[in-house]
Amino acid sequence: MNLFRLSASYIRQSGLATALNLLLLILGVGTISLLLILGHELESRLTRDAQGIDLVVGAKGSPLQLILAGVFHVDTPTGNIPLDEALRLRNDPRVAQLIPISLGDSFSGFRIVGTEPELIAHYGAVLAAGRLWSAPFDAVIGADVAAKSGLVVNGTFAGVHGLGGGGGEHAEPYRVVGILRPTGRVVDRLVLTGLASVWEAHAHHEKENHDAARAHTDDDEREVTLALIQYRSPLVAVSLPREINAQTNLQAASPAFEAARLFSVFGFGVDILRAFALLLILAAGLGIFVALYRAMDERQYDIAIMRMLGASRARVCGALLLESLLLAAAGALLGLLLGHFAVSQIGVIAPDAAPLATAAWRWLPQEAWIVALAIASGILAALIPAWRAYRIDVAAVLAKG
């Protein structure tokens, strides 16, 4: 026999009301931890994907769209830009590295990216098998692409016009010449090929569509979609973007700035959800308080007899606090488990978010705050009942019978 067993016996006995309070607490804690894990994972993925890219240059339009298309590979690009204009920037002394990227086609939902081999090095990827592209329609595929499609080296696949799927297939099939090791970055979900592949594919396409107004194979008129730029020094950020936006037909956008803007947009929704979850925790704390307070009318006899049996005032208060704490701790722990479990199953609800599930069982230091919050609400809920227990007039209660 000890206080723990005594408090646990009261919790067992109180049944439905306690179960409901526990449920509220679990849902509140679960929601907050879900938001925390997803937000953290999303942010760290976006940060990782944007790492080493100081500036993206593309056609005029929405800068956010340019970043989404060029860095995170989730949106359609703003348009194309002349290759020679992009290459001119490469010679600018302020630019350390410039990687051109040509978008437009996809393969079963994965984007086909025409680029230069530097992009692979940029993402820190290495070949798991095969070699780099050397001819048009040679393709190096990311780890996720290989896993999902089952493609192996020397396998072939057809590119589809457009990024979302549903477009017409190109006649010329791609051949897998290399497969990358997993990196945890966006390159895992890309099909990489030479710029020439994209130019040729679209030359074919336009011929097929009897729309051969311009020959894309002509050197002077070659286009790319955008270019990723790394500065030689952070100070360049002051001059180069402004210069490009003002003096050329190109648009320059900063991934760091646009990602921050993006966060502030969907951060609003997250804030509302978080406030709602806090409300659930508050309601659970209030529920525990009401349950304990109402139980005090009956419990006063138990408390009086416990005092008669030798329990000090502090001990009967402690028993009440412990009861509330046990509930709060159980709610916090089960809530955290629920939150993590929900993340692990995120792919079931939102298939596009499935990659985030890898973060499901990673524990964040901020979660300690959730536990602290739940436990604090447990202590607060028990304070007034514990004070009543402290003040009980044992002789009067026992005489009242």
Place this chain on the structure above:
Amino acid sequence: MLVLEGIERRYGATLALRIDHWEARAGERWLIAGPSGSGKSTALALLTGLLRPTSGTIVVSGQDLAGLDGSALDRWRGRTIGFVPQRLHLVASLSVLDNVLLAQYLAGNPTDVHRARATLTSVGLLEFVDRQPSTLSQGQAQRVAVARAVVNGPSLLIADEPTASLDDEQAARTLELLTTQAERSNATLVVASHDGRIRHAFAHRLNLARGSVQ
């Protein structure tokens, strides 16, 4: 064993209880008699240290209660006094055995399941140890309350109106139980009651209505 000297207890200006001198020796059986409102409950609260006298001294088992305070007084009470309240007040969420173990724990004694079972056996409840209090009859519940009161081997066993709601036969059995359990612990038995049926069983009587010791 028990000495009260010049005791007065007042609530404001009202005198609730007055005992000029009361002395009980170890193993004696005492009845505190008197109608409702005569101060029986106040007397019991004074003996257990739950109330302080307005004036006078109380010495129980060699301990002057004025010298004890706070949790030391609570611990002393748990170890020295066994108390059977009128309305029993078993803890409903605990089993019969756990109710007895709770008394050991709260008195600061090591919880001893053998001793708790032996005590429950002595009140005839061995087969009820795992039952919840709500499933017991009134008589069985009272036996649990007595077991809880004597499990720590108190030197003073107190019962408040133990026979109030019982028929003659049950009342006699309860009295028998209290006296045998007091003898087992070699405890002084003090029963507060206005029940005339049990008067005969007590050699010593403190009659509060008249404020006198007989």
